[in-house]
Structures are given as C-alpha cells and as structure tokens.
Amino acid sequence: MQAIRCVNYGAPSTLTLEDLPDPAPGRGQVVIETEAAGLGYVDALLVAGLYQVKTPLPFTPGSEVAGKVVALGEDAPAALMGKRVMALSPVGALAEKIALPAATCIPVPAIMSAEAAAGFIVSYCTALYGFETCGHLKPGETVLVLGAAGGVGMAAIDVAKAMGATVVAAASTEEKRKAAVARGADFAIDYTAPDWRKTLEPLTGRRDVDLVYDPVGGDMSETAFRCLAPGGRHLVVGFAAGDIPRIPLNLPLLKRSSIVGVDWGGYVRADPAANIPLLRTLTDWASEGRINPEPSASFPLAQAPSVLQRLLDRESIGKPVIHFRQ
Numbered sequence: 001m002q003a004i005r006c007v008n009y010g011a012p013s014t015l016t017l018e019d020l021p022d023p024a025p026g027r028g029q030v031v032i033e034t035e036a037a038g039l040g041y042v043d044a045l046l047v048a049g050l051y052q053v054k055t056p057l058p059f060t061p062g063s064e065v066a067g068k069v070v071a072l073g074e075d076a077p078a079a080l081m082g083k084r085v086m087a088l089s090p091v092g093a094l095a096e097k098i099a100l101p102a103a104t105c106i107p108v109p110a111i112m113s114a115e116a117a118a119g120f121i122v123s124y125c126t127a128l129y130g131f132e133t134c135g136h137l138k139p140g141e142t143v144l145v146l147g148a149a150g151g152v153g154m155a156a157i158d159v160a161k162a163m164g165a166t167v168v169a170a171a172s173t174e175e176k177r178k179a180a181v182a183r184g185a186d187f188a189i190d191y192t193a194p195d196w197r198k199t200l201e202p203l204t205g206r207r208d209v210d211l212v213y214d215p216v217g218g219d220m221s222e223t224a225f226r227c228l229a230p231g232g233r234h235l236v237v238g239f240a241a242g243d244i245p246r247i248p249l250n251l252p253l254l255k256r257s258s259i260v261g262v263d264w265g266g267y268v269r270a271d272p273a274a275n276i277p278l279l280r281t282l283t284d285w286a287s288e289g290r291i292n293p294e295p296s297a298s299f300p301l302a303q304a305p306s307v308l309q310r311l312l313d314r315e316s317i318g319k320p321v322i323h324f325r326q
C-alpha cells in the first residue's frame, strides 16, 4: 500500500510517498481501506515536531479516517465487515489501509460522503462540545467565530447556526469571508483591519456578542474578548496564530464575562463514552440536513504535503480532505 511518511521532523515538503506492507489486524482490530483522510493545522505541527507531544519517527501522519472495513482481527465484531466507518487515530490516516481498534470505529451515516465523514469528528465534535457543554449557547445569541474560514471555524459556523445562533465570521481575506458566509455565517468581518470591533455594530445592530469561538489566539483574542456583552463566554479552542495571548485578569471582571477552555480531546480521553451523545446529535443533524459537513476541497494523496503547507501558510480555506479514489 502507499503511505505518506514523516522520516524527520520538518517542513511538509520533506514528507515522502512510500510503498509499505499492508497492515494486519491485531486482536480486537479491523483494517480499514481508506477512502478519505481529514487534515488540520495540528497535523502540520506534528510533522514539524512542534506539537505539545512529539510522535516517534518514522510515522504516517493523519488522524481522521473514513473507509470500508476489509479485514477483522480476532474478537473484532463480524458485523463491521464491509461497513463504512469513520475513526480517529493518533497517526496513520495518510495510508491506503490502516489497522485500528474496532471499538473506535463509528458507522458513517448513509447521507454522508467518505470525504465529509473524514473531516467530521474532530471539528464538529469540538464545536458542539464547545458551544453546548462549555459555552451554554442559547438560541438567539450572537457568536463571533475567529479564523472562521479554517476547518475548525467552518464547523463552528455550521454548528452554531444549527443551534439557533446569529454568527459573525471573522477572517483575514475577502475570499475567506465569502467562504464563511457561504457556509452559513450571517455576517463577516475583517479582523485584521484596525478598529475592527467598530465594524460589528453597523453590520449586526449590536456593539457586542454573547460568545467568542477562538481557535486563533495571538493578538486577536484580547480584542475579541473586549467584544463580549455581560455574561459573555470566550471559548478558547486553539492557537493557530502561534502566540498564546495573556489577557489581563481585570478584563473578565470588568466585562462580567468568562474565559472557558474547550479541550475536546482531553474531555474524550478522560471519558471516551462522553463523545457518544455528541456524535449521535451531530449525525442526526447531518441526516436531517441541519448541518452540512461536506469539506471544502479534496485532494489526492500525493498532494498531502502541499495541503499541509497551505495550512501553515494561512492559505487553506475550509476543511481539507485527502481522497484515495483513483
């Protein structure tokens, strides 16, 4: 089988496309023939060796996979054979086949394409966990999504709209703002412009927002926090800008607002069963057409390095997915 390999930490251009032996399923495992693999900013950091946890070399990048079960290990449920499933794995998704514990495989709803499923679990579960469990979002509230045209941002727009929010998308280019509005955002603002806070009121009729969804960090976070109305919630999701902001502690007091960490990965590691209701809600919403998790673009395996480079270069729009069809 073909797989993308990271032999040394570095730029995505150092990744290689190699022929590897097919994986054999261990006890309780299945082998998935990969149809699609989702990519995100975190994958580019892992390849660079810059993520909090370093993956031992060499490895096959990619943590989100969708495909068909083609082999069963001892004790794996026979009912999974031939089924289309989606799953998360620490690494290994950028390969034509991957062996994973059967318990981590989730059936793909009939309505969802393999590409949609591969880009679904991380970004959509993070959004629902963030808005529902951490942010207590209520219908009619206004949400400001930073980095709104990124993979995590686009899912946040979709989920916030499904929960009845008004969504303001913040993004750096006209092309990204158009993509965020096409995804369902009610308004879009350029948060790289000076005094961008002042652009909220002419657009929305309000000077403030109820929630901030923040996968960006850096200089944007404090200004976004200052946009909150009393009772507001700033959801800390990630730091794609690189810098971790340090917000003065008098601000939450003066704004009567909270800063809430959204560590969906940690939440699921602590209690894997806790993700089941999130996934059930999201797959129901997808089946009902309340959310539309189709990725923005799909690329062949050989282009995975350039897809990762575009994420690092802030050029990617939406959730990029690698497809394995010929």
Ligand SMILES: NC(=O)c1ccc[n+]([C@@H]2O[C@H](COP(=O)([O-])OP(=O)(O)OC[C@H]3O[C@@H](n4cnc5c(N)ncnc54)[C@H](OP(=O)(O)O)[C@@H]3O)[C@@H](O)[C@H]2O)c1
Binding pocket: 039, 040, 041, 042, 122, 123, 126, 147, 148, 149, 150, 151, 152, 153, 170, 171, 172, 173, 176, 215, 216, 236, 237, 238, 239, 240, 241, 242, 262, 263, 264, 265, 311, 312, 313, 314, 316, 318
């Ligand atoms: N908390 C969780 O459980 C969880 C789960 C998944 C991901 N995350 C985190 O969420 C963040 C976003 O991931 P993603 O996959 O959505 O990434 P992405 O597709 O690259 O989107 C990130 C967005 O951040 C903005 N940005 C600002 N400065 C940037 C810079 N210097 N380099 C790159 N992007 C920059 C860009 O929008 P503009 O150009 O419009 O500014 C970009 O669209 C990552 O930090 C990731 O670790 C957290």
